[in-house]
Amino acid sequence: MTIEVDSQQSLTRLVGPLATDRGVWQRVLRNPGVVVGAVIVLLLVLMAILAPVLGTVDPKAIDPAYRNRLPGSSHVVTAADGQQTTRTFLMGADTLGRDVYSRVIYGTRVSLIVGISVALISASLGLAIGLVAGYLRWVDLIVMRVMDGLMAIPGILLAVGLVAVWGARLGPVILAIAVPEIPRFVRLVRSLVLTIREEPYVEAAVAVGTPMPLILIRHVMPNTLGPMIVQATFVCASAILIEAILSFLGIGIPTDIPTWGNIMAEGRQLFRVYPHTILFPGIFVAVTVLAVNMLGDGLRDTLDPRTKSP
Amino acid sequence: MLVFVANRLLSVIPVLAIVAIVVFLMLRLTPGDPAAAIAGDSATAEQVAEIRSKLGLDQPIATQFVIWVSRAMRGDLGESFFFKESVTALIGQRIEPTLSLACTTIILAVLIAVPLGVLAAHRHGGVLDRCLMGFSVLGFSVPVFVIGYLLIYIFAIKVHWLPVQGYRRISENFGDWAYHLVLPSLTLAAIYVALIARMTRASVIDVLTEDYIRTARAKGLTRRAVLVRHALRNAAVPIITVIGIGIALLIGGVVVTESVFNIPGLGRLTVDAVLARDYPVIQAIILLFSYAYVQINLMIDLAYSFFDPRIRY
Numbered sequence: 001m002t003i004e005v006d007s008q009q010s011l012t013r014l015v016g017p018l019a020t021d022r023g024v025w026q027r028v029l030r031n032p033g034v035v036v037g038a039v040i041v042l043l044l045v046l047m048a049i050l051a052p053v054l055g056t057v058d059p060k061a062i063d064p065a066y067r068n069r070l071p072g073s074s075h076v077v078t079a080a081d082g083q084q085t086t087r088t089f090l091m092g093a094d095t096l097g098r099d100v101y102s103r104v105i106y107g108t109r110v111s112l113i114v115g116i117s118v119a120l121i122s123a124s125l126g127l128a129i130g131l132v133a134g135y136l137r138w139v140d141l142i143v144m145r146v147m148d149g150l151m152a153i154p155g156i157l158l159a160v161g162l163v164a165v166w167g168a169r170l171g172p173v174i175l176a177i178a179v180p181e182i183p184r185f186v187r188l189v190r191s192l193v194l195t196i197r198e199e200p201y202v203e204a205a206v207a208v209g210t211p212m213p214l215i216l217i218r219h220v221m222p223n224t225l226g227p228m229i230v231q232a233t234f235v236c237a238s239a240i241l242i243e244a245i246l247s248f249l250g251i252g253i254p255t256d257i258p259t260w261g262n263i264m265a266e267g268r269q270l271f272r273v274y275p276h277t278i279l280f281p282g283i284f285v286a287v288t289v290l291a292v293n294m295l296g297d298g299l300r301d302t303l304d305p306r307t308k309s310p
Numbered sequence: 311m312l313v314f315v316a317n318r319l320l321s322v323i324p325v326l327a328i329v330a331i332v333v334f335l336m337l338r339l340t341p342g343d344p345a346a347a348i349a350g351d352s353a354t355a356e357q358v359a360e361i362r363s364k365l366g367l368d369q370p371i372a373t374q375f376v377i378w379v380s381r382a383m384r385g386d387l388g389e390s391f392f393f394k395e396s397v398t399a400l401i402g403q404r405i406e407p408t409l410s411l412a413c414t415t416i417i418l419a420v421l422i423a424v425p426l427g428v429l430a431a432h433r434h435g436g437v438l439d440r441c442l443m444g445f446s447v448l449g450f451s452v453p454v455f456v457i458g459y460l461l462i463y464i465f466a467i468k469v470h471w472l473p474v475q476g477y478r479r480i481s482e483n484f485g486d487w488a489y490h491l492v493l494p495s496l497t498l499a500a501i502y503v504a505l506i507a508r509m510t511r512a513s514v515i516d517v518l519t520e521d522y523i524r525t526a527r528a529k530g531l532t533r534r535a536v537l538v539r540h541a542l543r544n545a546a547v548p549i550i551t552v553i554g555i556g557i558a559l560l561i562g563g564v565v566v567t568e569s570v571f572n573i574p575g576l577g578r579l580t581v582d583a584v585l586a587r588d589y590p591v592i593q594a595i596i597l598l599f600s601y602a603y604v605q606i607n608l609m610i611d612l613a614y615s616f617f618d619p620r621i622r623y
Contacts, residue, residue: 089392149328153600156562157580158332163595164584165336239452244453245566264455272474277465282456290451297447 040291048108056102059258062178069093103258110259118231118239122178126185134193136145147183155180233296366442388590407575414495418500428511449504458497458570475572511544515516554610
């Protein structure tokens with residue numbers, strides 16, 4: 001048997017892709033979408049971590065004296081010992097007198113936690129199921145039927161149903177949003193595995209007697225990484241959006257926890273007079289999801305050449 | 311052709327079966343005793359036992375599933391715990407607003423999105439193209455209810471052109487019905503327009519590179535004729551596919567939009583049912599929406615094979 005190594009390309013195909021590819025990172029960091037998206041996401045992460053020192057007060061503190069304040073209104077507060085301080089409601093106060101600005105800043109935490117956890121959970125479960133399904137034909141048959149069935153249920157509806165059953169707390173809400181996303185990862189990984197398994201380096205690994213699990217982890221999995229990261233980014237964006245929707249509908253995370261959706265749900269009653277209670281968190285949701293989507297689009301163009309956006 | 315149709319029809323059966331199993335198991339996944347959860351905190355042991363036997367929870371799970379499916383097939387989806395009414399009747403009362411909203415939204419979205427997508431593809435890289443791509447990314451990022459409240463604030467509260475909320479039955483007054491649906495449909499259409507316009511643009515750009523487009527131009531057809539008669543027609547399949555797939559987005563959006571605009575449809579019912587832990591209603595709605603979604607996509611697939619013989623593989 002002669003091995004054809006006439007071009008650089010067939011050589012890489014034979015030995016497997018290079019583990020460290022500097023070119024990829026340079027390409028990724030040169031993409032404007034990735035840079036802008038990543039900077040905004042980093043700022044949001046910083047905001048979430050530094051929430052207590054960003055001029056916020058206790059986001060759960062109810063103060064009946066300052067109900068329904070307009071954004072930017074200032075009040076002089078006299079403490080019991082006669083000391084006077086000025087309180088400014090940058091984004092106004094809600095119907096219970098809670099500071100909307102503080103709630104929005106603290107709300108960043110929940111949104112980011114939900115987005116990242118959902119992406120990680122659904123990606124890892126999807127990866128595990130997809131790897132096995134792509135490699136074992138009999139598993140594939142059953143798993144793909146189940147995934148087709150799950151995908152036939154509109155995502156938000158499935159999440160709503162699961163939240164109803166599991167209860168509206170942070171953990172169950174994250175799981176409920178993650179479950180409808182799993183089939184998308186399974187399909188992606190499976191289709192990648194089906195092409196990768198035909199590659200010469202996998203064939204070579206089989207030929208030298210590498211056990212199947214090792215082939216999957218060492219040779220197949222690394223090659224699914226690029227498209228997986230791209231997909232995970234989009235899932236993260238949609239998870240943030242769905243969490244906001246669930247909270248807004250009053251069926252998500254409990255109302256005492258400040259989340260963007262909860263703040264907006266609170267603002268519904270007096271929307272005509274105080275639209276800012278919906279406007280400010282709405283802008284934050286939109287900017288966050290936009291940034292993550294931009295990051296995803298940029299990553300797709302650089303990491304996943306198969307699906308380059310037109 | 312017949313083989314294709316038969317295959318496609320058969321392929322739906324496992325999907326529907328899986329959906330039924332998932333929806334059925336959802337209630338069984340409840341932590342603790344579903345009968346106790348349904349009965350509420352103040353129920354006596356006898357009441358819980360009664361509910362248990364009424365729901366057939368004392369029987370093996372496979373038997374329960376068979377009973378549930380055979381009843382569902384006959385249109386009996388159980389009784390709502392909260393409304394104390396048959397679920398089928400409840401859905402019957404609420405389906406009109408939802409159908410109205412969904413249909414007006416699809417029509418509106420297609421009427422806006424397809425021409426926009428074609429124009430953007432025509433002037434690929436131009437101002438309109440870039441605006442459209444920007445808008446479509448935005449459309450995917452802004453929550454439906456934020457768009458809804460924004461539109462309410464501008465068109466109903468500031469300029470009083472349209473009603474803030476509510477729904478009128480089509481049988482009462484057609485004009486009123488349409489008047490009340492303008493804002494909800496626009497709200498719901500935003501994300502759908504983003505999706506369809508993007509797909510239209512991509513597939514028209516794709517088709518425009520084909521040889522037969524050059525031929526059509528070469529034989530002297532106007533740009534407009536080429537765009538509509540040759541490009542759009544050949545780009546239609548992916549566009550219609552994405553309209554079908556987008557129904558899932560639409561259904562999610564319906565739930566939110568109905569809540570924002572206080573429309574007494576199935577979406578509003580879903581939220582009420584979740585808040586009241588009214589499991590039979592939740593199950594029925596998920597089942598109904600999923601089946602509708604599958605059926606619509608099945609019909610779209612079959613329609614292609616009819617109109618475009620190349621699809622039948």
